[in-house]
Amino acid sequence: MSERDSEHDDAMDGLLRRTLGSRPAPALPPGFDRRLARRLRRRALSTRGRHLLVAYAVVAVAVSAGVLGRAALPWPIVIGAVLISLAAVAAVVPGWRPVRRP
Amino acid sequence: METDERLVERSSAGDDAAFAELVRRYRERVFRLAVSVLGRGFVPEAEEVTQEVFLRAHHGLRSFRGEARFGTWLYRIAFTQAVNLKARVRFRAPHVSDEALAAWPSPDRPVPDRLDDARRERALAECIADLPDVYQAALRLHYWMGESVADSAELLGIPENTVKSYLHRARRLLHAMLEERGMAHV
Numbered sequence A: 001m002s003e004r005d006s007e008h009d010d011a012m013d014g015l016l017r018r019t020l021g022s023r024p025a026p027a028l029p030p031g032f033d034r035r036l037a038r039r040l041r042r043r044a045l046s047t048r049g050r051h052l053l054v055a056y057a058v059v060a061v062a063v064s065a066g067v068l069g070r071a072a073l074p075w076p077i078v079i080g081a082v083l084i085s086l087a088a089v090a091a092v093v094p095g096w097r098p099v100r101r102p
Numbered sequence B: 001m002e003t004d005e006r007l008v009e010r011s012s013a014g015d016d017a018a019f020a021e022l023v024r025r026y027r028e029r030v031f032r033l034a035v036s037v038l039g040r041g042f043v044p045e046a047e048e049v050t051q052e053v054f055l056r057a058h059h060g061l062r063s064f065r066g067e068a069r070f071g072t073w074l075y076r077i078a079f080t081q082a083v084n085l086k087a088r089v090r091f092r093a094p095h096v097s098d099e100a101l102a103a104w105p106s107p108d109r110p111v112p113d114r115l116d117d118a119r120r121e122r123a124l125a126e127c128i129a130d131l132p133d134v135y136q137a138a139l140r141l142h143y144w145m146g147e148s149v150a151d152s153a154e155l156l157g158i159p160e161n162t163v164k165s166y167l168h169r170a171r172r173l174l175h176a177m178l179e180e181r182g183m184a185h186v
Helices: A003-022 A032-043 A047-070 A075-092 B004-012 B016-038 B043-063 B070-089 B098-102 B111-129 B133-144 B149-156 B160-180
Strands: none
Touching: A003 B111, A003 B133, A003 B160, A032 B016, A032 B043, A047 A075, B004 B016, B004 B043, B004 B070, B016 B043, B016 B070, B016 B133, B016 B149, B043 B070, B070 B133, B070 B149, B111 B133, B111 B160, B133 B149, B133 B160, B149 B160
């Protein structure tokens, strides 16, 4: 780096310190934890909610398998269709994980 | 004090208190990283990014395999989230304009000097906004937030020498940009 470049670099360093450095750095707004906890609660299903979801999934699987089976589709296709549907739902539904309160 | 790894284990077993402790440890740093990417006019968006980072972390704890440190993993999510959000809010006016911030009163200086300062600061803010995201983040972390090169490197997930190189290149680019605007005498 030439002497001129070095001078420019020092000058920019000084300017940045004077301008950016003179502003107070922002802090996380108060109430952040409360807002985050509320959003986490919304996303996590309660135990009862998970039980209901599992019960619904079991009934849905049984009905789907019955209907598809009566339509004379081969069983591998019926099982494949049901599993793919379940996997798709599991991928998009947030909050599968159980929540244990301390 | 419990290690991050232990807290991650407890959190992924569903212990909310352990996750709350992880949030307490990392929330400020994640927020600072988000602000450094988004800029000073987007503090509410930076809070939104910080919340999203912890929501994603909570949801993805089981996929966290401990190959990187928990903090590094969080910072990576935060940087990506902030850059993505920035692409969406690029054309939205900040909540507090850089012009307003540049007019920050400094009563101990004469009025003409203050006007010069304001003009130069506005030009500088515009030039910084034209730099690549990672240069902007490095500049804001180092000069605005007062983070050391080592801490900036940790937040950005890059080696210290790379941070130094980014800062140097950013200063050179800024000097050239200000020169183009006839404001090279800084």
